[in-house]
Structure formats: structure tokens, C-alpha cells
Amino acid sequence: MLPAPHSADSAGPSRADVPQKLDLTAQIARDLIRFDTTNYGEGRSNGETDAAEYIAEKLRALGLAPELFDSEPGRTSVVARVKGKDSLRPALVVHGHLDVVPADAANWSVDPFAGVIKDGLLWGRGAVDMKNMDAMILASLQDVISAQGAPERDLVIAFFADEEAGGVLGSHFLVNEHPHLFDGATEAISEVGGYSITLGGKRAYLLQTGEKALIWVKLVARGEAGHGSRMHPNNAITRLAEAVAALGRHEWPIRLTDTTEQLLGEIARILDVDPQRVGPDELALATGTASGFIQASLRTTANPTGLTAGYKHNVIPDTAEALIDIRSLPGEEDLVLAQIQEIVGSDIEIVTMHRDIGLETEFSGPLIDAVVSTLERHDPGAPVLPYLLSAGTDNKALSTLGIKGYGFAPLRLPADLDFPAMFHGVDERVPLDALVFGRQVLTDLFSNY
Numbered sequence: 095m096l097p098a099p100h101s102a103d104s105a106g107p108s109r110a111d112v113p114q115k116l117d118l119t120a121q122i123a124r125d126l127i128r129f130d131t132t133n134y135g136e137g138r139s140n141g142e143t144d145a146a147e148y149i150a151e152k153l154r155a156l157g158l159a160p161e162l163f164d165s166e167p168g169r170t171s172v173v174a175r176v177k178g179k180d181s182l183r184p185a186l187v188v189h190g191h192l193d194v195v196p197a198d199a200a201n202w203s204v205d206p207f208a209g210v211i212k213d214g215l216l217w218g219r220g221a222v223d224m225k226n227m228d229a230m231i232l233a234s235l236q237d238v239i240s241a242q243g244a245p246e247r248d249l250v251i252a253f254f255a256d257e258e259a260g261g262v263l264g265s266h267f268l269v270n271e272h273p274h275l276f277d278g279a280t281e282a283i284s285e286v287g288g289y290s291i292t293l294g295g296k297r298a299y300l301l302q303t304g305e306k307a308l309i310w311v312k313l314v315a316r317g318e319a320g321h322g323s324r325m326h327p328n329n330a331i332t333r334l335a336e337a338v339a340a341l342g343r344h345e346w347p348i349r350l351t352d353t354t355e356q357l358l359g360e361i362a363r364i365l366d367v368d369p370q371r372v373g374p375d376e377l378a379l380a381t382g383t384a385s386g387f388i389q390a391s392l393r394t395t396a397n398p399t400g401l402t403a404g405y406k407h408n409v410i411p412d413t414a415e416a417l418i419d420i421r422s423l424p425g426e427e428d429l430v431l432a433q434i435q436e437i438v439g440s441d442i443e444i445v446t447m448h449r450d451i452g453l454e455t456e457f458s459g460p461l462i463d464a465v466v467s468t469l470e471r472h473d474p475g476a477p478v479l480p481y482l483l484s485a486g487t488d489n490k491a492l493s494t495l496g497i498k499g500y501g502f503a504p505l506r507l508p509a510d511l512d513f514p515a516m517f518h519g520v521d522e523r524v525p526l527d528a529l530v531f532g533r534q535v536l537t538d539l540f541s542n543y
């Protein structure tokens with residue numbers, strides 16, 4: 095169905111664009127990439143309105159009645175409800191986000207906002223996170239509606255603004271201001287799960303059943319201002335540097351949760367090793383490209399991500415500040431903050447800028463069964479493993495309405511593609527045939543669940 099360009103005939107950019115031959119999923123994903131919806135954080139953004147209106151138009155073409163919501167000018171989310179055949183079943187929320195993180199074109203081998211098709215892949219900011227899934231949702235919805243009129247149960251289709259800055263102006267805004275949109279929904283699926291990895295030479299799928307908590311803090315060191323030529327023991331920058339180094343170098347202990355314990359047990363079973371004799375980090379490393387996500391899910395992380403201090407080369411400032419991105423295991427947020435205060439010292443003030451809960455859901459139940467059996471139909475014999483995401487998604491906001499969220503954006507990927515590294519990375523790209531696979535799996539799931 096999809097005549098993907100072959101690398102054997104890698105002619106270069108002149109034959110890169112073949113719009114008339116592209117699968118609908120790739121067409122939509124490429125269109126979405128061409129809307130530069132960069133979210134710079136701290137309220138600065140290019141906005142999502144154009145992408146939201148494009149999606150609303152696609153939904154209207156399917157006979158749906160999408161609603162658009164602006165939390166602030168330019169910060170638009172879109173939601174549509176699709177009536178299912180069996181309205182007695184609880185609704186399923188299927189969601190994506192419209193914003194992307196910034197891309198520095200100088201580091202990319204293609205224009206990150208051109209939607210380039212090259213070597214059988216779609217390239218661009220959002221190709222992985224997560225305009226790919228946005229497109230898979232729309233294409234599969236079209237398939238379900240045209241083939242059988244309606245999905246099995248009600249679907250709440252949501253495309254949120256502002257996920258990359260914690261969802262304050264997107265999912266959290268809708269959940270707080272328009273909770274009725276999600277009436278009757280008990281479960282949700284979205285990003286950062288459902289993709290394949292290679293484990294012991296075999297393909298397996300990771301299903302995200304939990305997320306670490308997120309705490310973004312600022313460390314503030316205070317000292318005395320003064321002349322840069324003087325003896326100055328009470329220097330805020332020196333003090334802050336000590337605190338940042340101590341925290342950045344701190345080794346957090348491994349602590350397994352139900353999800354990570356189950357995952358490591360499954361990895362050991364597949365590799366046929368004794369989990370009592372092979373350590374958690376070693377088992378995580380066996381997942382290859384996914385190990386970066388999985389190792390970080392076994393412990394707290396607290397990474398310094400920014401420094402601000404000083405205003406003149408010969409003036410000692412009285413304050414110095416550092417940004418720290420903390421991801422604790424679910425439920426350990428307060429404990430971790432107390433430990434961080436000990437590590438940095440009591441004279442450093444910790445200011446919480448943004449905080450959101452961690453989530454963990456059991457790897458069982460009807461939706462899990464449906465996901466596993468659907469994947470089995472499309473990629474027979476590939477096991478499905480639960481995992482705890484080291485980052486966060488809009489499922490955090492939905493959880494406040496009692497909705498259990500999972501990461502399931504199904505993609506069958508080649509073993510040599512380091513897919514996890516492309517979340518927020520350079521040269522984000524997704525295989526065109528993986529997009530077709532995702533469309534087919536979601537169509538099957540919505541038709542039967």
C-alpha cells in the first residue's frame with residue numbers, strides 16, 4: 095500500500111517529496127510538523143492555534159463536532175467526542191499534544207519544520223514527540239468511521255496545547271475548566287509507549303503504565319554583593335556552584351516499584367537469566383536503545399538544567415540561581431525534596447516552580463488485554479512489557495478526574511533506530527511504515543475495545 099522510498103536509490107532531496115503516494119498518516123503528520131508549534135516554556139510559545147484548526151477541520155470532515163478552547167490567546171486545544179456503538183461502556187480518552195520543544199536548525203541535517211520525507215522516514219520536530227501519534231489517531235479514526243460507522247465505545251479525542259511546559263495551558267486547563275468534556279471516561283491512551291524495542295535479538299513492545307513525578311525547582315544561594323577585586327568568602331556564586339555540584343553528582347539508590355519489578359522480571363525471563371543474579375541496571379541495559387528511559391525509572395533523578403547569576407565582570411552579585419529538573423518515583427516527592435535540602439545545605443533556598451504527581455497503574459485489566467491481543471494480531475509473538483516512564487505526559491492531568499492513563503502509540507520499529515533518543519533530540523524521524531502500522535493497530539483497537 096505504501097511505496098516507501100528505498101535507501102538503495104537515495105537520490106537526495108530532489109525526490110524527497112512524494113505527497114501523492116504517502117499514506118494518510120504520513121500526510122497528516124507532515125502537515126502538522128510544518129506548523130511550528132514550538133513551546134519555549136515559561137509562557138513563551140509560538141502557539142498551537144493553526145495546528146488546532148487544521149485538526150478541527152479534519153474532525154469536521156469525519157462528521158464530528160470538535161470544540162476549540164483557548165486558555166490564552168494562541169494556546170488552543172481541540173476536543174471531540176465520538177459516539178460509540180455501545181454507550182454503556184466507559185469512554186476511552188485518546189489524546190495527543192500539539193506543541194513541540196524548540197529545535198536548533200543548525201544541529202539538524204534537515205529543516206526541522208519542513209516535514210522532509212527521506213530514506214523511507216518522515217523527518218522533523220514532532221515526528222516522534224508527538225505529531226506522529228496525532229496523525230495516527232486521526233487516520234485510524236477515519237478508518238473506523240468509514241468502515242463501520244462508529245468505534246465500539248465512546249472516544250474522547252483530545253489534542254492539547256502546552257504539554258511540553260507541564261500542560262498548565264492545555265490538559266490542566268481543560269481538566270479544571272471543562273471537566274465535563276471527559277464525562278464517563280475511565281481510561282486514556284497517549285504517547286511514549288507502544289513502540290518496539292529489541293531485546294535479546296527479539297522484538298518486544300513497551301507499554302507505559304506509569305510515570306514518575308515531576309518537580310521543577312530553583313535553587314537560590316544568597317551572599318553579599320561587592321567589588322570583584324576584594325576578599326569575599328560569602329560569594330553566592332561559589333556557594334551555588336557547590337550545591338549544584340553536590341546535587342548533580344549525587345547517586346540516587348535504586349528502588350523498584352511494582353511496574354519496574356515486573357518489567358525487570360519479564361526482561362530476565364526473555365533473556366533467560368536469573369533476576370537475583372543480574373542487577374537491575376544490567377537488565378535495563380539489555381533493552382538497548384530504551385535503557386536510557388528504563389534506567390532512569392529505577393531511581394530518582396535530579397539534573398541541573400540552568401544557571402543564572404551576575405551582571406558585571408567586576409561585581410559580585412548577591413544571589414545566584416540554578417534550575418533543577420527532579421523526577422521522583424510516584425509518591426516520593428516530599429521525601430526527595432527533604433533529601434535534596436540535605437544535599438544542598440540548609441542555607442540554599444529551594445523554590446518549587448512546577449510540580450506534578452507520579453502515576454502507576456497495574457498491568458492488567460480489559461484495556462491491557464485488548465492492547466496485548468491487538469499487538470499480537472499485528473506482530474505475532476512479540477511480548478508486551480509494562481514500563482514506568484521517567485518523564486511525564488498529559489495523563490497526569492487526566493488522572494485528577496480518575497482516568498487511568500497509558501502510553502500506547504504503537505510503532506513497529508527497525509532494531510537499528512534509536513527511537514527513544516529522538517524525543518527532544520536532533521534529527522527526529524519516524525519510519526513511514528511504522529506510521530502505517532500504528533494506524534492499523536489503533537483502528538483495530540478502536541473497532542474492538
Ligand SMILES: [Zn+2]
Nearest residue numbers: 223224257285
Ligand atoms: Zn510528548
